[in-house]
Amino acid sequence: MYKIMALLALMLLLTNGAQAAIITVTQQQMQRLGIRTAPAQPATSQPAVSVLGRVTPAPDSRIPVSAPFAGSVQSLIRLEGENVKKGEALAVIASSDAGAALGRLQGQEAQYRSTKAAADRARALVKEGIAPPSRAEEAMAAEQAAAAELAASRSAMARATRTPEGGYRLTAPQSGRITSVQAHVGDQVAAMQTLMTIDTRSELWVEGALPASAVGRIAPGDGVRVDGMAGVAGEVVAAGTFIDPKTRSATMRARLTSPGGLVGGQTVRLTLMQRAASGSLTVPRDAVMEMSSGPAVFVVRSGGFEAVPVKVLARGPADATVSGRLAAGDRVAVSGLSELKAASVRE
Numbered sequence: 001m002y003k004i005m006a007l008l009a010l011m012l013l014l015t016n017g018a019q020a021a022i023i024t025v026t027q028q029q030m031q032r033l034g035i036r037t038a039p040a041q042p043a044t045s046q047p048a049v050s051v052l053g054r055v056t057p058a059p060d061s062r063i064p065v066s067a068p069f070a071g072s073v074q075s076l077i078r079l080e081g082e083n084v085k086k087g088e089a090l091a092v093i094a095s096s097d098a099g100a101a102l103g104r105l106q107g108q109e110a111q112y113r114s115t116k117a118a119a120d121r122a123r124a125l126v127k128e129g130i131a132p133p134s135r136a137e138e139a140m141a142a143e144q145a146a147a148a149e150l151a152a153s154r155s156a157m158a159r160a161t162r163t164p165e166g167g168y169r170l171t172a173p174q175s176g177r178i179t180s181v182q183a184h185v186g187d188q189v190a191a192m193q194t195l196m197t198i199d200t201r202s203e204l205w206v207e208g209a210l211p212a213s214a215v216g217r218i219a220p221g222d223g224v225r226v227d228g229m230a231g232v233a234g235e236v237v238a239a240g241t242f243i244d245p246k247t248r249s250a251t252m253r254a255r256l257t258s259p260g261g262l263v264g265g266q267t268v269r270l271t272l273m274q275r276a277a278s279g280s281l282t283v284p285r286d287a288v289m290e291m292s293s294g295p296a297v298f299v300v301r302s303g304g305f306e307a308v309p310v311k312v313l314a315r316g317p318a319d320a321t322v323s324g325r326l327a328a329g330d331r332v333a334v335s336g337l338s339e340l341k342a343a344s345v346r347e
Helices: 002-011 027-033 096-127 133-158 337-344
Strands: 037-039 045-057 062-066 071-076 089-094 160-162 168-171 176-181 194-199 204-211 223-226 233-239 249-258 267-275 281-284 289-291 294-301 304-315 319-324 331-333
Touching: 045 249, 045 304, 045 319, 089 194, 096 133, 204 233, 204 267, 289 304, 289 337, 294 319, 294 337, 304 337
Parallel strands: none
Antiparallel strands: 037 331, 045 204, 045 267, 062 194, 071 089, 089 168, 160 168, 176 194, 204 249, 223 233, 223 267, 233 249, 281 319, 289 294, 294 304, 294 331, 304 319
């Protein structure tokens, strides 16, 4: 450090008078001191708040696959991570209830045909003036009740195909990727118990907790960046305004437009971005140095550097949004700032 300060004492010359002080530094001296620079760029957005988030599937893309009838798991045909098509068999369930359900379905089909025929006759008689309208209304009500029972039974049977052994094969209700299996071979399962989960789309979202200080400032349309993962970005879709008394935060949901290598369930640090103030600039976070008069950046000028005071509008994990007497394209120092600061205050 002594050698560096001695070198600075020899190479730095501060101008006097009304003009701004220029710290004279040659290219060779910049290399010896490790001073690097980066350009200031027009700011289109600026960090608003940093929150923790959890990667989730799109809200309407995850569907549970439940057992329509009670029984025991004989085999698992498909497992986690596999892609399946609608109607493909997922598991084999031994179930006496499935046989009974098929019998009920056949009886309900016969009942529906009977009530429908009765309703058709009643409507015809009413139309001819032979029967009162109430007779047709009663017949139609019976038909509708039979149709509802039949539809419920058909819906249950649509998720299963009978096996010769008296059980059934559980089938995929939609095409997608199996994300989890909640049953094992030999398990006893109840009717409507979830056995698997399928994601029907590859779209990923992220759910975060907004601190109370950010509630009302974050809104749909604001940008999202994932810290430490260049190119991973998204857009806020919903921002709650109710503070949970337990977490003291509100829920924020964002759609990842560029998910990169993220996977469901992963925890990430998010930076929520808002529109930047007009005329503001983005510089590397390390370029901002705290001076006695406030924050400043060292801007490359002819023959050296000038300490330019700035107003810090926002700070992100890598960049800062500032305003001040500098322009887009000006190069600012991002390393060696301690030596430049020492030189700027030398009398």
